[in-house]
Amino acid sequence: MQNALQLVWLIPFFPLIGFLINGLFRKQLSKSLIALTGCGTILVSFILSVWVFLQVKNGNSDVAEYFNFISAGSFKVPFAFQVDALSSLFLLIITGIGFIIHVYSTSYMKDETGEHYGRYFSYLNLFVFSMLLLVMGANYVIMYLGWEGVALCSYLLIGYWFKNTEYSKAANKAFIMNRVGDFAFLLALFWIVSKTGSVSFDVVFSKASALGTSDVTIITLLLFIGATAKSAQIPLYTWLPDAMAGPTPVSALIHAATMVNAGIYMVTRSKALYSLAPLSQDVIAITGLATAILAATIAMKQNDIKKVLAYSTVSQLGYIFLALGVGAYTAGIFHVMTHAFFKALLFLAAGSVIHAMGGEQDIRRMGGMKGKLKITYITFLVGCLAISGIPPFSGFFSKDAILLSAYEHNKILYVVALFGALLTAYYMFRLLFLTFNGSFRGTEEQQHHLHESPAAMTIPLIILAVLSFAGGFAGIPDIFLKGGDAIAEFLSPVLPPEGGKTVSHSTELILMLLTTVLVLAVIVLAWFRFRKYKPEEEKGLGKFLKNKWYVDELYEKIIINPLDRFGAFLSNVFDRSVVDGLVNIVGRLVNYGSRQVRLLQSGQVTSYVLLMVLSMLLIMAVQFFLRK
């Protein structure tokens, strides 16, 4: 049994092979072969992941070591993978959702030429490979390989249409902002290495209790800064909405299956450290909640269908961090899973809408599309119900688990979180109504063009809709079904249940009812506001929200511009005049001195040195050949 798990390397291996085949032979292979390689390799990984899932179901886990990656004296970093309940759940999400997105892409990207089609699928496979490396790594360094790997892939895919300068700028922004997080992550790693002498999870966590509180707090805060970049939290979230520049399936991949889950996974994996650092936990909870609210307010006023979804991702991730911050790891991971379902669904459905609109993304020019795009409409509606937390859709169970944990932890957190949940319902149904209800506001040509997407796109939507509906049944709370919380049960070897519940069943039921009634009320409100929508200029607060609180502008003013000006000063003034100026003065002095002693006449300096070396050469030769 344990030995069988040594084969887990095959899971990332197949996407890697797919990347190489599609990357190297993209000009030779036909489009159908490219699609087959791209999807097939992920499917194999998914099947293997299911097998691993069944293996670890009974609490098995294994660390598979392959070779020494880095070694220096006693410090060793093995290339090792860890398989346990936590990583296997992520394996399923990554390869499962990843596969669906690959299949969807075969149709969505079909207008690309063969070469670019191959490039696209090779990037997609590399993305999955990197994410697998990230969750399978048995130490922080292997995790970090995947950590930067996903940043690279997001860079490649956001800038996929490289002729568009704005898109490649967005790609750069994503990578550079992630690098800021990486910087913190690396510092945390150095700290860990210097205090524990290792990067392997088992060693680090077993030595964690021996670390001082300040060490643990610094390490965990630095790790969290790393997580804020990957998982788009304050202050490093602004790259994610811009990442919409990539093809829509890529957004689904980034937002649902891969990249943004990285930070959550890392914090959860480092639970042993965070449980020793209450300050860091509070920081996480507050940052998460603040991000949730901030992003939700911005989402209310966005007009790009993908931007709304992007901010909703940022907001939902905020909820997950809130859960992690209050110590409800299982609830957080549960929400990662359901969020992966419904966010993949929403993005792919949005892709179907954009596809039908011939590339249009502005919801002000949509409307009334539910007639022509039936499947897309229904699946999108399922997604909206799920994300808003309407029972019995999946989001209800996971969000409720988070809200309840927040309630137990701190009533203020709960109230704010509940407010955020209402905003979620508001902006999601605004999006739904503007897109699918009312009358069509686009051009004649667009209206004529409207059509449902082909089966390769709608079948993934249907599968994801089923998952978005039923995915929550994996974690039914005790009040409805004793022992219904299968996911907590499954994760318990890695994330043991956190103490007994302090909230009585009746309170729990009342809270649920309250949330649901309020959310339904907000949906009705949204219906009355947006069923007959007319575009209008935003003013005051609306304009402020539409412009995303001017955070990008603020960063530009206080960080980017000063740094740029400072660099220009160093480059144009300091280096040229001060440093080099001094050198030139010294140079002139040497020149002057040399003229005085008439040693270096007519600039023939080199010949003197040459003479010196030649004579040394001669001496050497004489010594060599005349000695014996």
Add this chain to the structure above:
Amino acid sequence: MSGGKGDADNMIPVLFILIPLVSGLTLFFFKNEKSARSWALFSSVVTLFVSVSGLTFFNDSNHLKFSAEWLSFLGSSFSVKVDGMGQVLCLLTAISYPVIFLATWKNQYSKASSFFGLMMLEQAGLMGVFVAMDALLFYFFWEMVLIPVYFLCSRWGGEKRVQATFKFFIYTFLGSVLMLVAIIYLFSQTSDHSFSIESFYRLSKILPAKTQGWVFWLFFAAFAIKMPVFPFHTWQPDLYEQSNTPTTIVLSGVIVKMGVFACIRWLLPVVSVASFQWGDVVTSLAVTGILYASLIAIQQDDLKRLVAYSSIAHVGLMCATIFSETTIGFQGVMIQMFNHGINIIGLWIVVEMIGKQTGTRKISELGGLAQKAPSLAIFALIIGLANLALPLTNAFVGEFMMFNGIFSSGATRYNVIFTVLAAASIILVSIYILNMIRKVFYGNNNEVTMAANDIKWNHKLVLSVIVILIIWLGVYPDSILNLTQGLSETILKQSDVMHLFSGK
């Protein structure tokens, strides 16, 4: 040579020097340009073959050591040995020459035979520097590298090459003179009046701290100029900008490593007390230089100057790490010397190709090159990513180990602040590399890039070799780390003076 079959076994280090030396001297008599070019490529491939066999078939101390009498009346001997660090750097030297010749196969030079002859003499000198186990011999080879460089830079290159070379000359000549003074002084202090490395190493425990202090600065000036470390760097961007491509590649890929190498072999173990005492000052300079050069690199519009400043930042990190005196840091420097060489050679080839295809090196004039030269774009991206130390490329391993080394250093109290400042460069490097790639390759074509073509097979070949090395060492760095492990520990032990300061 003292004949006998026994010595034939010990020829590897001698061959390293002899093959390029003989090849270079004969090259001066070549008339035909084509045959000179072919002869240079041929002999450099032979050297590469010897170097690889020194890593595989003959990888034991018997084959890698040679000693003969030379200038014995001066207390010097022709003592050469290829240790772990020597193996790595000789391999780098041996790889770089065929790569350079292939990548610049079509370049035309007036007086080609002299050009290639000087290139080969330079290689002989480099090999000598890396294997010399005698201070005078080391100095001799050090100069033997520089003389050809002066000629190469001043006779083949851009319009302002003479001024740039003169600045370089003044700098390095000054450094060499200071180093010579230091070597002769140390020689006079040895108990057995010898230039041998063992005698020099014994001095580290004998010389008083004050004396070590000024000897340290005499040496360090020479090495800091060569690396170069801020603020001794201003010769570099000018020279790289003006010099011909093969010379630029050797300068930045290999010669720069002489400074790093020399700190490890001839500075730390010889004046250990001073190295420890002045470590903080040197590290401060180096760390300042990392940020300083990175910030300036962001501002550069000329591709060559961008690469030059990028190199200053990367080498600064190596310099800072050396003085942290930790095993992991040392090992990081060892592997990074090789990695940086490979990566910057790749970058130069890419820059050369961009210049050849478009006629300009100005980033602001370029754009959309990926549509015209997709292969070049892919190679540029991979090499660029290696340069910003993306994991699973070679440079990540080196940088990760070096940062770790600085952080865990016991030789300084400022380890945390040094690491934070040095590691901040990973953000800056991603800014200038990705912006460069974006502005050169992405976006739409313009009139400059419209007529560009993709690269030819010889460039694809050499760039593929570089990419394979990048990935290989990114995935399995232990292949180099294993070579240098022993030496790193030996030198650290030799340089360890911390117990003398434990009272403080």
